[in-house]
Amino acid sequence: MGNGILDIAVTGLATAQNQLLTTSHNISNAGTPGFNRQQVLLSTNTPQSGGAGFIGRGVHSSTVQRIYSQFLTTQSLQIQTQSQSLDSNYTEIKQLDNMFAEATSGLSPTLQNFFSAIHDVATNPGVIPSRQSMLSNADALVARFHSMDQRMSQIREGINTQVSSTVVHINSLAKQIGEINKQIIWAEGSAGGQPANDMLDQRDELINQLNKLVNTDTVRQSDGTMNVYIGNGQALVVGAQILSLEAIKTPDSPNNLTIGLVNGNSTIQLPEDQITGGTLGGIFSFRSNTLDNAQNSLGRVALTLAQTFNAQHQLGMDLNGAMGTNFFALPAPNVISASTNNLASNISTSITDYSALTTSDYELSYDGTNYTLTRLSDNVSATPSSSLPLTLDGISVTSATMLASERFRIQPTINGAKDIAVNINDTTKIAAAGPNRTNAASTNKGTGTISAGTVNPLPLDSNLQQPLTITFHTPYNGQFDVAGTGTGLPATNQTYTAGTDISFNGYTFQISGSPAAGDVFTVTPNNNGVADNRNMLLLGALQATNTLENGTANYQTAYGQLVSQVGNKTRELQVTSKAQANLLAQTEQSIQSVSGVNLDEEAANLLRFQQAYQASSKIIEMSSTLFDSILRFG
Incomplete structure (x- = not known):
């Protein structure tokens, strides 16, 4: 009897000690990140059969269990990676929003x-200080385009730096997870399959940190290891085997760094659209959906401003009597050859319609028979063709030397704000005047009047400044003759309709009223037209002219749309990021309510387990007394 009581007391003493140790462990790790509260699971020992029935033989500790909810943990990982993605996206876009x-x-x-x-020059076309002010403000405008584009390029470089540092951190965490997988196999194997709780907590915390960087999925294996996958299923840790990532240049956009999976001696690019969570997912989303569009949008405004201004400036005449030249230097589309292309392969591109430009990039591919030009924002393509030119959204590929399966990326607007420049530095070369002037002869007897006229759009007619003479028939029969040098001249027996356009030599004018027989009107070169401001008025009118988005927006409107888009997206991310953070806090609170250490509860457990320990000690003492009595009276 004494030995039986003693054995039972010893089991109680041992289990109470295990409970005290586990409770002390919980209290010590109350502030340890990722720690899950532990408890000792008890089981009764196999009872002994006797004449009076089954007599209990005490208790034993079957295992030490983590208080852990797989459901809440999985939910927390999903919410956390989305929250981190929104936070990083918001942090980046806030920089753009502040600039705009x-x-x-x-x-x-x-x-x-x-x-x-420009309006000041229109008021004072012959005043040099006004012209100098126009050039100075043009330089300031170009400088503003440059500074804004440079700021966006700096943001892009910052993203590249983040990608590089994040990849290093991911590889470090993956290595630690692989190492702890090996330790768990060894520890649980040597302990007869008992769970290595503290190691499991450490591994979960490493996965939690990894999940903040990139969307992470896990699969637990039968040997206790955890396989880790990122993105849409790319393995990163398989048991103790570790795969590493590398920051590489995007083949179709060398200015951007992306993620590659190291596979032996080669590196395979991971599709960015598959990396949807964590810091990486957030900055990739910002770069592809906001930064690229913003830089292209700003470049489109710069390109369209330069092209439309140049086109009108060339229709005027400067103080030297020469036709206007390009006022702005116009950047060409940026073309990137895929890294797998033959070095000799190349294409030629041009912009044929600036009003049709979008903010998308384009791709030209060749299958050996047909060329395909695709808008990458929505994958809409022009009809494939076996010959060039091929045109889409005002982008024309005029020639190509390509092999089958090769491709080129075309960025028509990306460098617009970066490379725009003022092409004129001489105030006398500002073409403020119209190249021709119109006159009615002083001897005219009718009430006919002739308008100042306008130059037809480019290209200029080589006979633009050749004199024209319009003479109405005598006797008057509603017809006139046009004398001069140029295409279609001389022109006789032209029917007169008041206010109708009359166009010769690339110049259009109107005659109104009632001319009389023999009345004469002339169009002559605008020699010494220092005070003429007709072309400058047309240049000033471009500010309110819808020249972008197929004639639906002007410079100011298009820029305002860009500012509005960035501002609205920033506000949206601010709200959703805050909401996601609140949801994450609630989920973490739920996890803490299940797995967290409650010091009050643990203090109560200490008292309870202490009493159990003392009670078992008392039984041992009583067992000793009973055994002594038996020996004394035996």
Whole structure:
């Protein structure tokens, strides 16, 4: 009897000690990140059969269990990676929003100053200081385009730096997870399959940190290891085997770094659209959906401004009596050859319609028979063709030397704001005047009047400044003759309709009223037209002319749309990021309510287990007394 009681007391003492140790362990790790509260699971020993029935033989500790909810943990990982993605996206876009929202450093005031200077030249076309002010404001406008584009390029470089540092961190965490997988196999194997709780907590915390960087999925194996997958199922850790990532240049956009999976001596690019969570997912989303579009949008405004201004400037005449030249230097589309292309392969591109430009990039591919030009924002393609040119959205591929399966990326607007420049530095070369002037002969007897006229759109007619003479028939029969040099001249027996366009030599004018027999009107070169401001008025009118998005937006409107898009997206991310953070906090609170250490509860457990320990000790003491009595009276 004494030995039986003693054995039972010893089991109680041992289990109480295990409970005290586990409770002390919980209390010590109350502030340890990722620690899950543990408890000792008890089981009764196999009872002994006797004449009076089954007599209990005490208790034993079957295992030490983590208080852990797989459901809540999985839910937390999903919410956390989305929250981290939103946070990183918001952090990046806030930089853009701050730049566009700055009232004094944005594009709008500089653009307004430039056109105000144009209006000043229109008021004082022969005044050199007014012309100098126009050039100075043009330089300021170009500088503003450059500074805004440079800021976006700096943001892009910052993203590349983040990608590189994040990849290093991911590889480090993957290595630690692989190492702890090996330790768990050894520890649980040597302990007869008992769970290595603290190691499991450490591994979960490493996965939690990895999940903040990139969307992570896990699969537990029968040997206790955890396989880790990122993105849409790319293995990163398989048991103790570790695969590493590398930051590589995007083959179709060398200015961007992306993620590659190291496979032996080669590196395979992982599709960015499959990396949807964590810091990486957030910055990739920002770069592809916001930064690229913003830089292209700003470049489109710069390109269209330069092209439309140049086109009108060439229709005027400067102070030297020469036709206008390009006022701005116009950047060409940026073409990137895929890294797998033959070095000798190349294409030639041009912009044929600036009003049709979008903010997308394009891809030209060749299957050996047909060329395909695709808009990458929505994968819409022009009809494939076996010959060139091939045109889509004003982008024309005029020639190509390509092999089958090769491709080129075309970025028509990406460098617009970066490379725009003022092409004129001489105030006398500003083409403020119209190249021709019209006159009615002083001897005319009718009431007919002739308009100042306008130059037809480019290309210029080589006979633009050849004199024209319009003479109405005598006797008057509603017809006139046009004398001069040029295509279709001389022209006789032209029917007169008041106010109708009359076009010769690339110049259009109207005659109104009632001319009389023999009345004469002339179109002559505008020699010494210092005070003429007709072309400058047309240049100033471009500010309010819808020249972008197929004639639906002007410079200011298009820029305003960009500012509005960035501002609205910033606000959206601010709200959703905050909501996701609140949801994550609630989920973590739920996890803590299940797995967290409650110091009050643990203190109560200490007292309870201490009493159990003391009670078992008392039984041992009683067992000793009973055994002594038996020996004494035996």
